[in-house]
Amino acid sequence: MKGSILHQVFTVIGIVLFSSIICYFFTDILGYRSVALILLMETSLIAMFFDVVPVVIAATLSALIWNFWFIPPRFTFHITYSEDLLLFLMYFFIALVNGLLTVKIRQAEAKARDKEEKELTIGLYNTLLNSLSHELRTPIATILGTVDTLKDENNSISKEQKVELFQGIELASLRLNQQVENLLNMSRLESGSLKLSMDWVDITEWSHHLLSKFSSEANQRDIQLEIGDNLPLVLLDIGILEQMVSNLIRNALQYTPSTVPIYLKVFVVNDQLELVVSDEGPGFPIDLIPFVFDKFYRLPNSNSGGTGLGLSIVKGYVEAYGGTITLRNMENGCEFLIRIPVVTSYLNYIKNE
Amino acid sequence: MSRYTVLIIDDEVAIQKLLKIALESQEYTVIQAFSGREGLALAASYLPDVILLDIGLPDLNGHEILAHLHDWYTKSIIMLSVQNAELDMVKALDMGAMDYLTKPFRTGELMARIRSAIRRNATDQMKSNWTFQDLNLDLTARLLKKNNQVIKLTQTEFNLLVLFAKNEGRVLTHQQILKEIWGVGSQLETQYLRVYVGTLRKKIEDNPNLPKHIITENGIGYRFQG
Numbered sequence: 001m002k003g004s005i006l007h008q009v010f011t012v013i014g015i016v017l018f019s020s021i022i023c024y025f026f027t028d029i030l031g032y033r034s035v036a037l038i039l040l041m042e043t044s045l046i047a048m049f050f051d052v053v054p055v056v057i058a059a060t061l062s063a064l065i066w067n068f069w070f071i072p073p074r075f076t077f078h079i080t081y082s083e084d085l086l087l088f089l090m091y092f093f094i095a096l097v098n099g100l101l102t103v104k105i106r107q108a109e110a111k112a113r114d115k116e117e118k119e120l121t122i123g124l125y126n127t128l129l130n131s132l133s134h135e136l137r138t139p140i141a142t143i144l145g146t147v148d149t150l151k152d153e154n155n156s157i158s159k160e161q162k163v164e165l166f167q168g169i170e171l172a173s174l175r176l177n178q179q180v181e182n183l184l185n186m187s188r189l190e191s192g193s194l195k196l197s198m199d200w201v202d203i204t205e206w207s208h209h210l211l212s213k214f215s216s217e218a219n220q221r222d223i224q225l226e227i228g229d230n231l232p233l234v235l236l237d238i239g240i241l242e243q244m245v246s247n248l249i250r251n252a253l254q255y256t257p258s259t260v261p262i263y264l265k266v267f268v269v270n271d272q273l274e275l276v277v278s279d280e281g282p283g284f285p286i287d288l289i290p291f292v293f294d295k296f297y298r299l300p301n302s303n304s305g306g307t308g309l310g311l312s313i314v315k316g317y318v319e320a321y322g323g324t325i326t327l328r329n330m331e332n333g334c335e336f337l338i339r340i341p342v343v344t345s346y347l348n349y350i351k352n353e
Numbered sequence: 354m355s356r357y358t359v360l361i362i363d364d365e366v367a368i369q370k371l372l373k374i375a376l377e378s379q380e381y382t383v384i385q386a387f388s389g390r391e392g393l394a395l396a397a398s399y400l401p402d403v404i405l406l407d408i409g410l411p412d413l414n415g416h417e418i419l420a421h422l423h424d425w426y427t428k429s430i431i432m433l434s435v436q437n438a439e440l441d442m443v444k445a446l447d448m449g450a451m452d453y454l455t456k457p458f459r460t461g462e463l464m465a466r467i468r469s470a471i472r473r474n475a476t477d478q479m480k481s482n483w484t485f486q487d488l489n490l491d492l493t494a495r496l497l498k499k500n501n502q503v504i505k506l507t508q509t510e511f512n513l514l515v516l517f518a519k520n521e522g523r524v525l526t527h528q529q530i531l532k533e534i535w536g537v538g539s540q541l542e543t544q545y546l547r548v549y550v551g552t553l554r555k556k557i558e559d560n561p562n563l564p565k566h567i568i569t570e571n572g573i574g575y576r577f578q579g
Contacts, residue, residue, distance in 0.1 A: 177457055181436070197439065199572060200544040202551060208562040209569070233544050238571045239437065345544050 008054040012046050016058055020065045032070040036091050039066055043095040047102035055103060059095035066091065127296045131308060135179050139172035146172075178250075182309045185243060186295075189316040196237040196320065200345065203231050203273070207266050210242060214249060221253055226265040232344040234273055244317045247310045248277035248336050255299075256281030260333070273323075273342045278335035289327055314338075357471055358382045360401035362392030362418070363433060364410055368456075372405065375460050381467070389413030393421050400428070403470045406450070407433045408441055415441070419448040429470035433458075439572035443526050446573070451523045453573075469522030469578075476521070483518045485566065485579035488557060490518050499557060509534065510553045517567060517577035526574040550575065 019042055023035045030038075039062040046058045067077055071084050079085045146165045149155065157165070188194045204227055211225050245264065252262045256279045265276035284292060284299070291297045293315040296308040314336075318325045323340030359381045361372050366387075373383045384399055386392035389410045396404060404426070408415035415432060422430065432445045432453040442453045451473070452466050483490040489498040495511060497504045506514065516525070516533050525533075527543045550569075554561040568576045 173457070184436075197572065200542070200547050202547050202569075205551075205562060205564070205569065212563055233547055239439070242571070347544055347548050 005051060005053055008050050009057055012050055012054045012058040013061060015046065016042070016062050016065065020062070020069060024069055027070060032066075032072070033087065035070050036066050036087065040091060040095055040098070044098045044102065047099040048106075052100065052103045055099035056096065059092065059099050063088065063092040063095060127308075131296065131298075132179075132183075136176065139176045139179075142172040143169050181243075182247075182313060185313050186309050186316075189313065189320070194240075194317075194320055196240060198235050198237055200233045201236045201238050201241070203234055203236075203266060203268070206238065206242075207264065210245060211264065214246075214253075221258060222261045223249065224261060224263050226263060228267040231266070231268050232346045234268065235343040235345075236273070236340075240317050240320070244314050244338065245275055245277065247314045248338075251310055252277060252279040252281070256333075268342070268344060271342060271344055273338075273340045275338040275340075276335060278330065278333060280333035283329040283332075283334040284327065286329060289329075292327060293325070356380060356382050357403070358384060358399055358401040359403045359405060359467065360384045360386060360392065360395055360399060361405045362386045362389065362396075362410065363405065363407040364388060365407070368407075368433075371460075372463075375463070376467075379464060389418050393418060396422060396426060400426070402428055402474055403467050404428070404430045405433055406430055408438065408445065409435070415445055416448060419445055419450060423449050428474050431466055431470060443528075443573055446524055446526045447529065452576075453524060466522075473522050478519055485518070485521070487559075488566070490514060497557070504556050506553070506556060509549055510556070513549055513553055514557070517575070521577050521579050524570055524574055524576045530574065 016039070019039070023030065023038055027035060043055070043059050043062055047055045050058070064077075067079065067088055068075060071079055071088065073080060079088060146169050149157070150162070150165060207225055207227055211223055214221075214223055249262065249264065256262070260279055260281045262279045263276070265274075265278070267274045267276075288299060292299070293311050294308075295312040297312070298308040315325055318338055318340065321340045323338060325336065325338045327334060327336050329335075359376050361369055361376075361383065363369055363372075364387050369385050369387070373385060376383050384395050384401060386395050389412045392404075392406070392410075393413075395401075404422070406415055406418060410418070413421075419430065429452070430450045432442060432450045433456060434442055434445075434453055435456055438455075445453065451470060454463060454466060481492040483492075487500050489501075490496075491498075492515065497506055497511070497514065512534050513530070516530065527546055530546060531543075550567055551561075554564050554567055557566060558564045566578055568578060570576055
């Protein structure tokens, strides 16, 4: 049970008082000794849901109430019969022990849960370290190896081979840069330090610009843009938006055959920005779709390259915007659909001056 | 002496070495400073044509150095920054830096920016006729021609284009532009700026969706390229 200790204390006092009053009216039928058992049961129940301080208070209070209201002579703390005195002391003791034991069990459970979570985190970190050491070391190995080859004066590398080697260094560096970017983004999302810096964005211009960037990077892969007419200005963090869409496009580029066309569709519908990245590739195994946004998850048998971070970052960003992302298989290929609520401005279609 | 001088203020030895070789291969004279104070001293004694200033130095931060340079250095400062530092860059640009590059940057891009900075140093801000490839801007007649065809601009569009022209190659922040065109204290938001840039692009760009003159710098402002 959550809530401040003070709040909990008032709650248990309320519960004890309320049930005591109910019992009070039925004392004649129940007999005052069975009232003790009812209150004892109640203290045990309270122990299951509240912290230790409220539980002790509930135990003490119900013992006192039982003494004051129920043990004859009523409305005094005086106890006439020695067996009632014994019963009162035992009641108090059992209520306390009961309460404390339950609290202890709950603490042990919490500890076990913590441990389990920790192990899960360690497991995730191991996955990360494994894929990282591969993902970061492969390009580094490429760079170092190439540099060694180029430095060796006794080799007979042709000019064409040299060009190829330099391209290898370039690609490896870009790949390293991308991985570092992903890691930084992930840690930003995880630490909760992600702050959206909103600014008005001309989404039409941005879409064209993004694709022109990819056309130089993506080696003539066909990425087609489909964009709504007269889109409004939208208030967005453009850097984050760009990373979301870039990750999806990069994903499509990496995991579909190079002949397969990729589409980016951009629409604004009812103050929602809709971004669709789709491809006519093989699609996703239907039973694995629920897992693709999980951190470090990679489809079985997927080719090397990738840490399983890209899509989980996209999801993290979309959620930071209060939006949704879905993946579904199409007749041919698959489709990622992002929907983000946005503030729009149609000022750009008002004739100025 | 046609050699231009570039001062690099950066504490990263590897970056310094790379930039020195790259710049010297293009016939620039290179001066290196590995700390902010050293950089300020060298800037004062050499008055370099271009200063490449890393934003994160161990002794003085980039903004402090800009504040020092502001009073007496009138040539071009190009900031070197890391990713996701838009706010730092906006502040640096507002403090007089002319341009910025985000590490890791490509050498070709750096060389283009330096050439543009040097061209800008030599540009006469008061001239009344500006030509940029297909565009010709005549301030006296308040006339814009694209491929020798007169283009009708509104008052604001024309003022905006003049501001861009006079700052060719320079990154202008949203606030700098708003202040310059609509005046100090203007309550206009950047959405108005986007609207005017949009209409201006439709008139002067061959393909307004892929502009080659007015380039958007995300989260920062605009850069006009001749």
